[in-house]
Amino acid sequence: MSEIPTRKPPDSPLAPQWYRLEARKEEKRAKGEIMLAIWLGTQADEAFPDAWQSDTGGIALNRSKVYISPRLWYLRIELLRAQDLFPPGKDVRGDVFAFVDLGPGQAHFRPAIRRGGSAAFHGGEIIFVVAEPFAEQLVIKVVHKVSKDKDELIGVVRLPLYNVAKRHDRKPVEARWVDIQKEKKPDDAPPANGKKDGAPAPPAKNGPKFTSRLQIAVSLDGGYHVLDETTHHTSDVQPTDRRLWKPAMGILELGILAAYALLPTKTRDGRGTADAYCIAKYGKKWIRTRTVVGSLSPQWHEQYTWEVYDPCTVLTVGVFDNHILNEENKKQQQNGGGGPPPRDAIIGKLRIRLSTLRTDRTYTHSYPLISLERSGVKRKGELEIAVRFSCTSQFHLLHAYVNPLLPKLHYTEPLSVRQVEGLRRIATNILIAYLHRSEPPIRPEVVRYMLDADARTWSYRKTKATWKRMLNVFSSLRNLYLWFRDVCYWKSKVTTIFVFFLYMILVCFPEQILPTLFLYMCLIGAWHWRYQPSHPPHMDIRLSQAAQTLDDELDEEFDTYPSSKPPEVVRARYDRLRSLASRIQIFFSDMVTQLERFNALLSWRDPRATAIFTLFCFVIAIILYVTPLRLVGVLFGLYIFRPPRFRGRMPHPATNFFRRLPALSDCIL
Structure with missing residues (x-):
């Protein structure tokens, strides 16, 4: 092996040479020679797709393949x-x-x-x-x-x-x-001789037909982009018609290196094993690595490239187990193929948003492979990949952030959300049928998992995760309110004095309000630069509420449509759904009630409250007409930042007045 030459494209092919045949037994001497061209190559070699990999089990369908989705x-x-x-x-x-x-x-x-x-x-x-x-x-x-x-x-x-x-x-x-x-x-078709049951043929009609x-x-x-993925995880935003395509702004390089500590998916020769392969999808290009047979730590070392037209797109990589090499499936096919068809086991997947990558930097990292099943969430190993986003034009890259995400026709002649979702399901089915007819085929369950075809189905776990995400978003506003309340109540005297003087400066020089605001946000962004992530994010079990989910909630998430569970189980789940929906209903009802009270200020539904507010507005208008605005700002600041000894424990009169206003909840049955 040490004497075999190495060839790297674009080098010319090596010339074949004559090699002498050697006998297996030393006492016999073989006669003849064989002409071969032998070399060590890389994946960039044109002979790589036809090369025979020693770890594929000798099955041609286990080789790597590149697929192009139909337009x-x-x-x-x-x-x-x-x-x-x-x-x-x-x-x-x-x-x-x-x-x-x-x-x-x-x-x-x-x-x-x-x-x-x-x-x-x-x-x-x-x-x-x-x-x-x-x-x-x-x-x-x-x-x-x-x-x-x-x-x-x-x-x-x-x-x-x-x-x-x-x-x-x-x-x-x-x-x-x-x-x-x-x-x-079929009964109306005339016989060959022009007659029917021995009767003469009817005369031809010469009149107008x-x-x-x-x-x-x-x-x-062709001005639309046909969505086959969820909008948040799309990998392609180009219109169908190639005449409307924009030039590529970069190259995405993906190296699928290896997987480690995979959980066994089958038993062979009395021990647990797996026959793992990877699927990567970006844009119209799907790639499938070779299947490494009988290894829980497969090594692929395959590299692929894509053209990038928009940085706000997502690369999806999934790991699966090949069912073809399962001995039980072989016996089932030999016995007549009874029972459900075999399925490729899902090991896990990861998503990488290109906008989270720095240009011209190679990220090499091991990502956890997490799968959600009926029995619970499982960590089935790790996948090591290397990804690199190379940009050919920084101007086009930065200009893409202010361009519309979808083609122009999506905004000039928009489709409804219901239409888009229905057409997305049809596009997914077309893509599943196309890839299933390829050689080697990509299984339908693999395509659905890669495209997140079931992402729109309701799940108790997803509802809780969305609720937690919403609370986290509003928690920043709540923290800002708590900080401002502490400043007003002089919890930290230094902070209160500093904020008060800053407020007075802005009142005296109001033209500095907007520059100060934007400068403050700039400083916050510069401060957070120190804590930027070193690797793209991966699937988060805690954020997905997968670790805290009960077994019955997971069983409900994997239930069929319509439900296949007994009536008592469906009734219990319905009661649980009602409990969750009631909490959401109360939250939004309270929010709408507060907004309706603003409308009630001038609607005269409560004549005394509207009269008080109208008189108050009249008095304030007169005061603001005769008082300089800076003086009003100073007095307002002195009132807001007054020391605690001048504050009472009871609610503010304005709060009491607002809470007494009527709302349309009085008219709800």
Whole structure:
């Protein structure tokens, strides 16, 4: 091995050489020579994808692979009106509606208002998600509802998607008329000789053919970005149409080095083991490392690169166990494949937001692999990676922070939140089907886990985590209030005197208020620079409320839709949900009550309170007219920072007045 040369691209390929064959036994001498080209290479070598890795178990599907997601488009269609649905002179009653279909999970119903043989559709535009190369057909069925239990098909319109016009701006698409084709039943097809049951063929009609028509406006919108991930963890914000793409601003390099102390996921030869591989996703590019067979500390040492178009995007790396090498799954397939299909076990994942990385700096760190299961949260090992974000233009990088996150069409013609979430689920299903057909395939459960497809499902644990996060946000305001109260009550005389003199300076020189405020925030940012994190953040068990979650709460989080639990379990969980919802309801009710009291100051719902406040405003207005503003500020400061001996223990009269104001809670049942 020491005599094998090393080749690094762009070096030219090594010339093959003749090597003499040697016999296994020394007493025999082998005859002949073999010509080989042998070298030691790296992952950048063009022969690396076809190289045979010794730790893959001899299975071709365990090799590394790079996948490119298909380009997804929004298909926008609007049904306008239909003409000549029924022959003239025919008395037809009943309603007309259209059924628009584009495969599983993408079907919509649109009613119409009939006026004789014509109909005008209403209900707005319909948006689908389609993937290149547009092999599907858009099917529009126009149906006549004869009675409550009987529908008759008027005709069908089939539109190949590759003929649909593409647009990338707000320019409207011209509507066009298409013919509604009559669907022929199998019994209506004429025989080969033109006769039916021995009867002569009917004579051909030379008159004009009656044809129904449908007016539609259909387009492929390339100005949107089709979301297949959650908005907060998106890795790509580029529009679908490549003509609108901006130049890349940098390169993201990821080195997947190794994993340590993985928990066994299967048993082989009487000992626990794992067959781990990694999936990394950023933008349209998915990568899959080779599967290291039978190791709890696999070594990959593979490197990949991506082009970066926006720094506020997220790189996702997941670790999974390959089920193909499980002996139990092999026996199950040999015995007929009964039972549920095998699934790749989830070991853990991590997310790295590129905006948290310094440019041109290599971060090498081991991240914990944490997985949440029905039995609780588990730490299943560590993943060591090296990541580097190289920027080609600092100006474009900094300018991206003031640009809109999504393409322009998302703001000029915005989609509703409900539409975006529904289309995201459809895009996820399309991506799952595409990657599952690849070789080697990426399992559906792996894609769903990487895309956080179930992030919108309700969870008691997530609700508690969100509540804690909200309290942490408001805790800074509460701490600021407590600090100001301590200053007013002279808890620290030095601090109170300093704040009082600073207040007097700002009153005398009000033009210094805004510069002082921004300078103060600048000093805070400079002070916190010393405590900046040295590595990107990772999954936090405490922040996720995973360690304090009860077993029943975890079991509820993994429950199916609809629930598969017994009625008594569902009833207990419903009561627990009601208890949580009541606390949230009380919190927001109190907040709304305080805001409604501000409206009640001038609404004359309480005539005496409104009269007092109106008279008070009149007196204050006269005082402010005749008194210099700086003097008012000084007197206000002296009153606020008065010593404790001049303060009482009872609430302030203004607080008492505000708490007595009415609110709309009096009108709630």
